[in-house]
Amino acid sequence: MTAIAIRDLRRIYGTGSSAVLALDGVDLELPAGSFTALIGASGCGKSTLLRLIGDLDEPTAGTVTIGGERPSVLRRAGRVGVAFQDPSLLPWRSVRRNISLTLEAAGRTVDRTAIDDLIRLVGLGGFEQARPGQLSGGMRQRVSIARSLALDPQVLLLDEPFGALDELLRGDMNRELQRIWLERQPTTVMVTHSISEAVFLADRVVVMGSRPGRVHEIVEVPFARPRAQTLLSDPSFHALCDRVSATLSAAIRASGVADAAALDS
Ligand SMILES: Nc1ncnc2c1ncn2[C@@H]1O[C@H](COP(=O)(O)OP(=O)(O)O)[C@@H](O)[C@H]1O
Numbered sequence: 001m002t003a004i005a006i007r008d009l010r011r012i013y014g015t016g017s018s019a020v021l022a023l024d025g026v027d028l029e030l031p032a033g034s035f036t037a038l039i040g041a042s043g044c045g046k047s048t049l050l051r052l053i054g055d056l057d058e059p060t061a062g063t064v065t066i067g068g069e070r071p072s073v074l075r076r077a078g079r080v081g082v083a084f085q086d087p088s089l090l091p092w093r094s095v096r097r098n099i100s101l102t103l104e105a106a107g108r109t110v111d112r113t114a115i116d117d118l119i120r121l122v123g124l125g126g127f128e129q130a131r132p133g134q135l136s137g138g139m140r141q142r143v144s145i146a147r148s149l150a151l152d153p154q155v156l157l158l159d160e161p162f163g164a165l166d167e168l169l170r171g172d173m174n175r176e177l178q179r180i181w182l183e184r185q186p187t188t189v190m191v192t193h194s195i196s197e198a199v200f201l202a203d204r205v206v207v208m209g210s211r212p213g214r215v216h217e218i219v220e221v222p223f224a225r226p227r228a229q230t231l232l233s234d235p236s237f238h239a240l241c242d243r244v245s246a247t248l249s250a251a252i253r254a255s256g257v258a259d260a261a262a263l264d265s
């Protein structure tokens with residue numbers, strides 16, 4: 001029902017000689033309940049793609065549909081959860097009030113028990129009344145994820161949500177995110193720079209190329225869930241990470257070659 005279909009998507013920023021072709025000819029099918037990781041060089045259009053899916057931006061050409069509808073339909077219904085790298089919590093509000101704000105903004109009734117369940121789900125039980133300033137970076141990220149889940153989203157968009165965290169905490173958060181995702185299974189798209197994070201969490205890794213941003217290759221991830229920490233030291237896991245890494249290098253090289261060709265003409 002909440003499959004995402006992306007057809008011949010293009011986004012140009014600006015006009016004339018300063019125009020930037022951020023995305024061009026992007027076609028993607030994301031099945032309902034799937035988990036997709038987006039990986040690619042900085043500036044290849046990952047955040048742009050996420051914003052177009054989330055109805056935070058409009059395409060120049062092409063379409064995004066979610067369950068057959070335009071993204072605005074789902075967003076207005078308050079069924080799109082978004083968590084970005086910077087958690088942007090309101091410092092004067094408690095954890096509980098930061099999360100309930102999303103529901104208030106969507107005109108929903110605030111069920112305090114449901115919010116406290118969500119706070120426990122992300123491992124922050126006991127911190128309901130704490131202010132963001134009293135929390136560590138990792139805890140603030142978890143508040144941000146709880147907030148994105150508060151509306152029981154059908155689509156979850158995560159833009160480098162753990163980018164600012166150290167490796168150890170990031171591993172904890174990956175396992176926590178998997179657990180949360182397995183409980184509700186929203187159709188999820190996550191941007192990450194970490195290949196192992198992408199392979200640990202996703203069903204498929206979309207490797208993007210740049211200039212213009214496009215889909216270079218899609219790598220399927222076959223590991224059964226739930227995925228345990230021991231998977232991280234499994235040779236098959238390393239082999240797949242190596243494959244994604246090689247694909248990413250090829251995508252970056254291909255973008256460079258395209259530039260050289262453009263200079264020749
Ligand atoms: N609001 C904007 N105005 C102009 N250019 C933009 C804007 N947002 C992004 N871009 C450009 O579009 C390209 C893709 O950006 P972005 O989607 O943020 O890439 P990524 O998230 O992969 O790093 C980059 O060249 C970036 O400079």
Ligand SMILES: [Mg+2]
Pocket residue numbers: 046047048
């Ligand atoms: Mg980005």
